[in-house]
Amino acid sequence: MSKAVRYSEYGGPEVLEVVEVPEPHAGDGEVRVAVRAAGLNPFDFKVRRGGYIPNHQLPSLQGAEFAGVIDEVGAGVTGFSVGDEVLGWIGRGAQAEYVVVPAAHVAAKPAGLDWAVAACVGLVANTARRAVDSLALGSDDTVLVTAAAGGVGVIAVQFAKATGATVVGTASEANHEFLRGLGVIPVAYGQASDGTSELERLRAAVRGPYTAALDNIGGDAIRTALALGIPADRVNTVADKAAVEELGVQGVGGGKKTSEELAGFARQAAEGELVVPVRSTYHLPDVVAAFRDLETGHGLGKIALLIP
Numbered sequence: 001m002s003k004a005v006r007y008s009e010y011g012g013p014e015v016l017e018v019v020e021v022p023e024p025h026a027g028d029g030e031v032r033v034a035v036r037a038a039g040l041n042p043f044d045f046k047v048r049r050g051g052y053i054p055n056h057q058l059p060s061l062q063g064a065e066f067a068g069v070i071d072e073v074g075a076g077v078t079g080f081s082v083g084d085e086v087l088g089w090i091g092r093g094a095q096a097e098y099v100v101v102p103a104a105h106v107a108a109k110p111a112g113l114d115w116a117v118a119a120c121v122g123l124v125a126n127t128a129r130r131a132v133d134s135l136a137l138g139s140d141d142t143v144l145v146t147a148a149a150g151g152v153g154v155i156a157v158q159f160a161k162a163t164g165a166t167v168v169g170t171a172s173e174a175n176h177e178f179l180r181g182l183g184v185i186p187v188a189y190g191q192a193s194d195g196t197s198e199l200e201r202l203r204a205a206v207r208g209p210y211t212a213a214l215d216n217i218g219g220d221a222i223r224t225a226l227a228l229g230i231p232a233d234r235v236n237t238v239a240d241k242a243a244v245e246e247l248g249v250q251g252v253g254g255g256k257k258t259s260e261e262l263a264g265f266a267r268q269a270a271e272g273e274l275v276v277p278v279r280s281t282y283h284l285p286d287v288v289a290a291f292r293d294l295e296t297g298h299g300l301g302k303i304a305l306l307i308p
Contacts, residue, residue: 004096005287005305008059010050013291016062018284024100025072031080031103032072033088037119037281038095039065040294040303041151047092063094067109067118068307077103085109087118087266089257094119095287095305107263110270116278117269120151120302125265125274127238127254128155132163134236134252135212139164142206144225147216148184149175151302152238156214157184158274165212168205170198170221175300182275199224215239215249222249277301284308 001020009015026032044062046052067087070080080086080103088106090099109118131152137143143160147153148169160167161183169184176186187201202210202224211234213225218240225235226247236250237243244251268274279299282290284307294303 002097003284004093005062005284006059007048007062010048010058012049013045013288013295015048016288016291018287021061021096024098026074026077026100028075029077029102030074030100031070031077031086031106032098032100033066033068033086033106034071034098035066035068035094035096035307037067037115038063038305038307039120039123040095040290040305041065041123042294043123045291045295061093061096063090063096063305064092065089065119065123066094066099067115068099070106071098072100074103079103080106085111087122087262088259089122089262095284095307097284097307104259105257107259107266110266113266113270114278116281116304116306117276118266119304120278121265121269121274121276122257122262123254124151124155124302125276126257126261127152128159129261130252130254130256131214131236131238132156132159134250135214135234137163137165137212141165141211142208143167144202144210144213144228144230145169145184145216146214146221146225147171148179148186149300150216153214153216154182154277154301155274156216157182160214166206168202168210170202172298178277178300199227202228212236218243222247278304280304281306 002023004021006019007015070084086106143165149171167184179186210228213235215237222243232248238253269276279301281304
C-alpha cells in the first residue's frame with residue numbers, strides 16, 4: 001500500500017484525505033516515479049468543487065504534475081532507467097507517494113533544479129506558452145496580463161516580454177517590486193484608497209493604447225480589458241469559459257503537452273532564463289492547509305507538496 005490524496009465528495013479543502021491506496025506498478029511502456037514533490041493548481045480545486053468536468057467520478061485522486069525518481073521501468077521503455085530524476089504530468093493522482101505514467105509523459109530533471117520548482121513549472125508554463133502564442137505578440141504591442149504574480153501570470157509575463165511587447169500586469173501591491181524586476185509595469189487591483197479605479201490606473205500606466213490582454217481571472221477583468229479598447233479577438237482568457245461565448249474572446253489554455261516541451265521549460269528554469277517562484281511548500285499530511293492557502297487567490301507564484 002502507498003499514500004495518496006483523495007476526496008469522496010465534492011467541496012472545499014476539508015474533503016481532502018490522505019489515504020492508503022494499492023501501490024501502483026509500471027506496465028509496458030510505463031515508468032513508476034517515487035514522487036518527491038507535486039504541484040498544486042487551481043484546476044485541482046475547480047474539479048473538486050464539482051461541475052467543472054462532465055462525468056467526473058468519485059472517489060477521485062488529485063494532482064496533475066510531479067517530480068521524483070524513477071524506481072520501476074516497464075517493458076519496452078528506452079531512454080530512462082531506475083534512479084533517473086524526472087518531472088512529468090498525469091491526468092490525476094500526482095499528489096501521492098507513487099505515480100505510474102507513460103514514459104512519454106516524463107522528462108529528465110536538470111541536476112540543479114529544486115524539487116518543488118521542478119514539480120511546479122510544467123503546467124503553468126504550458127498554459128502560459130499557448131496563451132501568449134495565441135495573440136502573436138510583437139514589439140508594437142502593449143499587453144495587459146491580469147493576476148500577473150499568480151502561477152500562470154508570472155510565467156506569461158516573461159513569455160510576453162520575450163516577444164518585445166510592453167507588458168502591464170495587475171497584482172497586489174506586495175508583488176509590484178518583483179514584477180518590476182521582470183520588466184513588467186505593475187498596476188494595483190480594484191479600487192484604490194485614493195479613489196481611482198483599476199481602469200483609470202491602467203490607462204495612466206502607459207502612454208499608448210493597449211493592443212492585447214492575457215486574462216487569468218475572468219469576469220470583470222475581461223470587461224476591463226475590453227473597456228481599454230482591446231479587440232475581443234486579442235483578449236485570451238484561461239479562466240472564464242463563459243466569456244469566450246458571451247464576449248467573443250479567445251479561450252486558449254493548456255494542452256498539447258510533450259516531454260520535449262517540458263524538458264525545455266525545466267532547462268530554462270534551471271538556467272535562470274525562466275523565473276518560477278514557489279511561495280510555499282507543505283508536506284503531504286498538510287494538504288488541506290496547502291489548498292486553503294492556494295484558494296485564497298493571493299500570493300506570488302506556486303505552492304508545492306513535498307513527499308514524503
